[in-house]
Amino acid sequence: MAQRPLIQLPEFSNVSTGTLVVKEPLNFWNGARVRPKDAKSAEPVYEPATGRVLCDLVPCGEEEVDQAIKSAHSAFLKWSKLAGMERARIMLEAARIIRERRDEIARVEVANNGKTITEAKVNIDTAARCIEYYAGIAPTLAGQHIQLPGGSFAYTRREPLGVCVGIGAWNFPFQIAVMKAAPALACGNAMVFKPSPMTPVTAVILAEVFKEAGAPEGLFNVVQGGAETGTLLCYHPMVAKVSFTGSVPTGKKVMEMSSKGVKQVTMELGGKSPLIIFKDCELENAVKGALMANFLTQGQVCCNGTRVYVQRDIMPQFLEEVVKRTKAIPLGDPQLEGTRMGALISRPQLDKVLAYVDVAKKQGAKVLCGGEPFAPSDPKLKGGFFMSPCVLDNCRDDMTCVKEEIFGPVMSVLPFDTEEEVLQRANNSTYGLASGVFTRDVSRAHRVAEVMQAGSCFINNYNTNPLEMPFGGYKMSGFGRELGQVTVEYYTQLKTVVVEMGDVESLF
Numbered sequence: 063m064a065q066r067p068l069i070q071l072p073e074f075s076n077v078s079t080g081t082l083v084v085k086e087p088l089n090f091w092n093g094a095r096v097r098p099k100d101a102k103s104a105e106p107v108y109e110p111a112t113g114r115v116l117c118d119l120v121p122c123g124e125e126e127v128d129q130a131i132k133s134a135h136s137a138f139l140k141w142s143k144l145a146g147m148e149r150a151r152i153m154l155e156a157a158r159i160i161r162e163r164r165d166e167i168a169r170v171e172v173a174n175n176g177k178t179i180t181e182a183k184v185n186i187d188t189a190a191r192c193i194e195y196y197a198g199i200a201p202t203l204a205g206q207h208i209q210l211p212g213g214s215f216a217y218t219r220r221e222p223l224g225v226c227v228g229i230g231a232w233n234f235p236f237q238i239a240v241m242k243a244a245p246a247l248a249c250g251n252a253m254v255f256k257p258s259p260m261t262p263v264t265a266v267i268l269a270e271v272f273k274e275a276g277a278p279e280g281l282f283n284v285v286q287g288g289a290e291t292g293t294l295l296c297y298h299p300m301v302a303k304v305s306f307t308g309s310v311p312t313g314k315k316v317m318e319m320s321s322k323g324v325k326q327v328t329m330e331l332g333g334k335s336p337l338i339i340f341k342d343c344e345l346e347n348a349v350k351g352a353l354m355a356n357f358l359t360q361g362q363v364c365c366n367g368t369r370v371y372v373q374r375d376i377m378p379q380f381l382e383e384v385v386k387r388t389k390a391i392p393l394g395d396p397q398l399e400g401t402r403m404g405a406l407i408s409r410p411q412l413d414k415v416l417a418y419v420d421v422a423k424k425q426g427a428k429v430l431c432g433g434e435p436f437a438p439s440d441p442k443l444k445g446g447f448f449m450s451p452c453v454l455d456n457c458r459d460d461m462t463c464v465k466e467e468i469f470g471p472v473m474s475v476l477p478f479d480t481e482e483e484v485l486q487r488a489n490n491s492t493y494g495l496a497s498g499v500f501t502r503d504v505s506r507a508h509r510v511a512e513v514m515q516a517g518s519c520f521i522n523n524y525n526t527n528p529l530e531m532p533f534g535g536y537k538m539s540g541f542g543r544e545l546g547q548v549t550v551e552y553y554t555q556l557k558t559v560v561v562e563m564g565d566v567e568s569l570f
């Protein structure tokens with residue numbers, strides 16, 4: 063198949079920070095990019111590494127949302143009639159195209175999100191694997207057959223829901239779109255996806271990929287916009303389900319709106335996850351785990367382990383090593399292979415994170431490193447939203463930095479003495495997305511995993527999240543699951559068919 067550029071890029075090999083130009087329309091339905099109807103309410107979208115405007119974001123209004131949903135519905139009528147094997151073939155082709163164009167998509171993701179190219183490539187690879195995984199599941203979808211008295215029988219049909227809406231956050235723009243689309247499509251649904259208005263650029267590439275792979279026009283659609291567009295999606299009567307990734311306050315609104323139409327919802331919300339490091343751990347691994355738990359995507363990861371509980375005896379060695387490695391993180395141009403930390407998503411997000419560091423200091427925390435705005439030496443990065451990764455010592459459970467989700471590169475370290483004490487403290491949160499434990503004691507590791515009030519527990523690592531396993535929250539971190547086989551339950555409904563083989567015995 064001849065390759066054509068997915069998006070207007072300057073000569074591909076020369077793409078670097080400050081060069082991407084996005085001119086094409088960012089909406090997609092009926093199998094094509096669609097220009098916004100009313101360009102009056104355009105808002106700038108930034109390249110986080112430079113602060114330069116990458117493109118304009120024009121939110122979709124009622125008529126446009128309606129068109130996208132109708133486009134999805136007409137695709138659903140065809141797609142849902144295909145055998146799982148036929149859907150799988152198209153999905154595998156989509157995954158192949160993503161792999162082929164992985165570097166290109168990753169570079170666009172970096173330009174729009176600010177994360178490093180190394181991480182973006184991993185995200186795009188994960189997206190391709192996710193589509194492959196659900197392509198493998200599509201042909202296995204099946205019902206149950208039950209024999210009844212007198213030769214009668216009953217069976218269940220596992221049927222798709224219809225038009226599903228995905229609403230995404232800005233931290234993993236392409237990956238979130240795929241994590242919602244892949245299971246939805248595998249199960250025979252169609253999707254309308256709304257990215258975060260801060261990262262509108264790569265979801266539309268996914269729409270092009272599905273089209274190129276042979277999906278019916280309208281199977282995966284993209285509408286751009288913020289709260290107003292999201293509201294239109296949640297209330298639309300032709301929408302069967304809303305899968306949401308974002309903050310707790312917005313999640314509550316989405317649930318409330320969806321409840322009016324008795325729509326199913328999946329909620330992937332925020333977190334303030336604990337990472338517990340016992341003195342019998344393999345210290346170097348624990349240090350590396352703490353860094354992976356805090357600094358990926360500039361700390362803007364929902365399942366990050368930002369409350370790091372360290373057993374008192376090993377605190378000095380732990381801090382020395384963690385600070386040494388944090389100071390050594392190469393920070394700067396995210397398009398360069400050697401960079402390990404890029405720019406935060408926006409100026410307001412940067413200011414918010416820096417303000418959290420200030421409050422932490424006022425409440426008695428000690429900044430061991432970082433926590434300041436950072437100006438890389440390269441002049442083109444001067445307007446970028448950079449800060450140095452921060453480690454906070456002397457933290458207490460009642461401090462704001464320990465209680466609230468910061469969503470930036472800030473690790474709060476807290477000492478503990480006993481297992482019983484730390485478990486109680488670790489669970490003392492309204493969130494419950496993830497948790498982690500480092501110990502060489504196998505029994506203790508599983509005891510901790512059992513007690514943690516969280517959707518995941520990582521033993522002797524952190525943020526590994528295999529896509530074959532369910533991902534989601536306890537408590538206010540949400541409900542429903544993404545990834546893994548169980549997600550089929552969230553994108554299908556069961557119909558029971560009862561077949562009478564004899565005569566009707568009537569009481570009347």
Ligand SMILES: NC(=O)C1=CN([C@@H]2O[C@H](COP(=O)(O)OP(=O)(O)OC[C@H]3O[C@@H](n4cnc5c(N)ncnc54)[C@H](O)[C@@H]3O)[C@@H](O)[C@H]2O)C=CC1
Binds near residue numbers: 229234290307312
């Ligand atoms: N649990 C998970 O899987 C993940 C959770 N998150 C959470 O997301 C948050 C950061 O993302 P943000 O984009 O700032 O969250 P946000 O809640 O502000 O926005 C999320 C999405 O909801 C849309 N939205 C806003 N108001 C809406 C409304 N009234 N109706 C419908 N849609 C609306 C936004 O445009 C965006 O697409 C963090 O709290 C983070 O923990 C982020 C990534 C993964």
